[in-house]
Amino acid sequence: MATSASKSKSEAGGFALIEILIAMAILSIVLLSIFSGVSSGIYVMSGNKNQTMAMIIAKTRMNEFIDEKMRGPDLKDEPVEENQKFSLTRVTERFEHPLLGPLPAKKTTLTVSWKERERERSISLFYIFGEM
Numbered sequence: 001m002a003t004s005a006s007k008s009k010s011e012a013g014g015f016a017l018i019e020i021l022i023a024m025a026i027l028s029i030v031l032l033s034i035f036s037g038v039s040s041g042i043y044v045m046s047g048n049k050n051q052t053m054a055m056i057i058a059k060t061r062m063n064e065f066i067d068e069k070m071r072g073p074d075l076k077d078e079p080v081e082e083n084q085k086f087s088l089t090r091v092t093e094r095f096e097h098p099l100l101g102p103l104p105a106k107k108t109t110l111t112v113s114w115k116e117r118e119r120e121r122s123i124s125l126f127y128i129f130g131e132m
Contacts, residue, residue, distance in 0.1 A: 047116060050085075054112040054123045057086055062110050062125050065090065070108065070129055077113075086114045095128050104131045 057080055065072060070092070080086040088110070095107040105128055113122035 050114055050116055050121070051123060053083065054086060054114060054121075057082065057088070058110050058112045058123060058125045061088060061090070061112075062108075062127055065108065065110070066127065066129075070106070070127075080112070086112050088112055105129060106131055 072090075074092060075088055075090040077087045077089055080088055090108060090110045092106055092108045094102060095105040096102045107126055107128045109124055109126045111122050111124040113120060115121070
């Protein structure tokens, strides 16, 4: 009798160890998925921050260009004073309508570009105005 009681105790102890290992495996899978979600969320928020900053820079510079009566030289990869991470390109060219052809108007395209995680990113605005 004593031997059967000792066997049941050792079998119960082994079963508890297996339960603990399975619970730890499930917990590690759940924690890994949570960590992955949080890290990708941080990456997306960082990208949105850069895109929002680029849009603010582009709108500000376009408004300055409009205030200067749409005059000024074209710019090519000029660093932005507020944030050296961004560069600015501005090109003014004659506007051609896809159906009507050339019109007495000009189109200014302003592009803000930056590097994010070894990839070039950019955002562009354009403004069409009549020739004076």
